[in-house]
Amino acid sequence: MRKVDMTETSASRAPVTRKGSELPVSVDTTKMVQFLVEKGLTEVPPEFLLPKNLRPSSTRMKNIPRTFQIPVIDMAKLNHPDFGENVVREIGRACEEWGFFQVINHGFSAELMQGAMQMCGEFFALPMEEKKLYSMKTSSGIGYGRRMAVKEGVRVDWVDRLGFWSASEEHRKRQPLDVICPAAFNATMSQYGDEILKLAHVILSALSRHAGLDGNYLLDRLGETNTAGVRTGMNYYPPCPQPDLVMGIGQHADGSVLTIVQQDGTPGLEVLKDGLWVPIPAIPEAFVINVGDQIQMISNERYKSVVHRVVAGNGSGRKSISNFFLPNWETVVSPAPRFCTRSNPARYQPVKFSEYITEFMKVPLGEERFVDLFKVPARNEGNQYLISAEGTKGKICPQRFSD
């Protein structure tokens, strides 16, 4: 098996540190998007500017068929003795074909969803001097700042973020961040995180069943249940005077097991399907769920971690809450035996999750797929891995996700 030495990969563009260790970061609050917008800027600063060929207007197809939409799955009947299997099938198919779906009637309290979005609004409404108290200190993404605050000279996304552990209690009590203002923040977001964790378990159990396995199979692959957790990112995409020149979040796939996103009713999220950027409708009472890299690896690519992005807008801004369901830090992730056969051998080599995610957080989002660093090289016989043409290897290659 090929050995991945992350010091020789794209991660090497970050300052050299021990593999798996976080980098110190320092957040300059005068560069936060919200700060710039509140100062009344009318032109996008150069570090946000996209080259012409990557702008939303030049990459979006105008006439996507209306039927071409990520599935919206009604979860109400998941436990129904007659109809439960239909819901399981819908979830499984969505994860095979799109890597994305929305859920409604998911059992999550509407009041708690509203409460969380309110906490998000109240946090970003705090004076900058107060938000600054929660600034990110390391590349872990915990705190106020933005992803890749570590890297100079990389195109910057039009988004500010507050990252924290919302579940489980183990993680919450150990995190170097305690948002004490607004007062209700911790209480609401702990409750929210616990509920998100339950929803993640339900989805994972449905996926296990879809693969013909015991309901706990995928969960068991993540390490001890009570040590898996939810990292939450509250995102604020302020109104942009020139939205076509920037990206809210550039194209990327998530390093999580699953990601569960709550949108505020404002569109912006788009998923790459068969080479087309497909907008995801903003249904406020729904959650958008997507497969992350860990499930793509564990399921040996049966369930796909698909590239997506967020476009900016010039309306009143957009808020969202991204919840990343993560395995135990010590878990070694690899294709599970039940997803591998002689004709479809393991496509990934094992990687310890803590190393995966700490390095993932240091690499600027871009065209390269971090997960590709762990691919087993294609062999001549019996390997189903679709190798992209030389030159596109390691780059986003939509066809790879549409077969």
Ligand SMILES: O=C(O)CCC(=O)C(=O)O
């Ligand atoms: O804001 C959103 O809707 C999604 C954000 C996202 O893709 C992420 O946080 O990874």
Ligand SMILES: [Fe+2]
């Ligand atoms: Fe994402």
